[in-house]
Amino acid sequence: MRDRVWIFAGLAFFVAALTCPAWYAVANGKASNKSKPPNLELPANQKECVAPAGTMRAAHMQMLIQWREDVVRHGDRRFVAFNGKVYEKSLTRTCLGCHNKEQFCDRCHAYSGVSDPYCWNCHNDPQTVAGSRTRSTP
């Protein structure tokens, strides 16, 4: 029992090392900040999306993949929404026609730790390239 001091000191060090990321976050005031959901800017001109918000939140990536397959491989650009409205299957024209990429997509992606999906390696955000040129097609 003469080693008690060393054992408890070691245990205390181990626990401190294990929990140090949490302490570090608290010390930097990040923890409270992170737990808050991101402040998403919703489109001003539209009340409805192509699917209910819950579906979009959970499955917009599957929908985008499906749209991609339909448009590129089958030439099918017509999307009939749940409420019967017809949309063009287009990331740039339909999604970004209402949503602002930086204030909507990027904020939530950064919050969820899935920042920079590689869509944007090729697809353009009309807001950021708008300065260089006006839209060419009808």
Place this chain on the structure above:
Amino acid sequence: MKITRKDFLRISGLSLLAAGCKRAAESVSQPASSVRAASTQPVRWGMVIDLSKCREKDGCNACIHACNAAHNIPQIANHAHEVKWIWTEPDATVFPSAQTDFAPQTVTETKVPLLCNHCANPPCTRVCPTQATWKRDDGIVMMDWHRCIGCRYCVAACPYGSRSFNFEDPRPSIESINPDFPTRTKGVVEKCNFCEERLARGLKPACVDACPQRVFTFGNLADPESEPRQLLRERFAVQREPELGTGPSVFYLV
């Protein structure tokens, strides 16, 4: 509820019969719908290029500029890394076997607009290991840049040099980005898509609309009454290297 053996056999027999009938009804109705689909007008997009009109305004390049702007094509100074969808080369290079000893210089040296031939029998699609390039039902040799792995088999297979590879990130070399069309990324192959995205909106290809001389005639080669077919009936036309058996859909009136 108690069920007798006789009832059980009767019910299961009837259910099997019903399932069989449904299957039979489906198989009868299916061929009818596929026949209906096949009876719609077939489409094979093609183009006729009138070189005599093009010669009148040699060095104009309006078609090239229109295509570059519409499709975000990078202008790369390094010739080895060049990306091109529509470009020009001298007549003598494009049609070497059609040259005569005494052809006028105005003909042999004029620039001929070149683009993907959207072959009836495209060699590029045969070699693609991921089916990133394939032939659509309307004759367009299409590319899916999402699926391209950049192996460049298609570049090697195309006898017309219509395909370009992105050796570097194209974005810094694009003068002004058209947000309606994606750029490409480093490591994918690209080529003319016959303005598939414009055709879907009922427009003609960008080069066709941009040409001040109306050199390009675009239409459905499968329709005998279409504009290109009428031109091909009236005038003598050539294709690029037809002896290869690729069946180009781009014709040149010499």
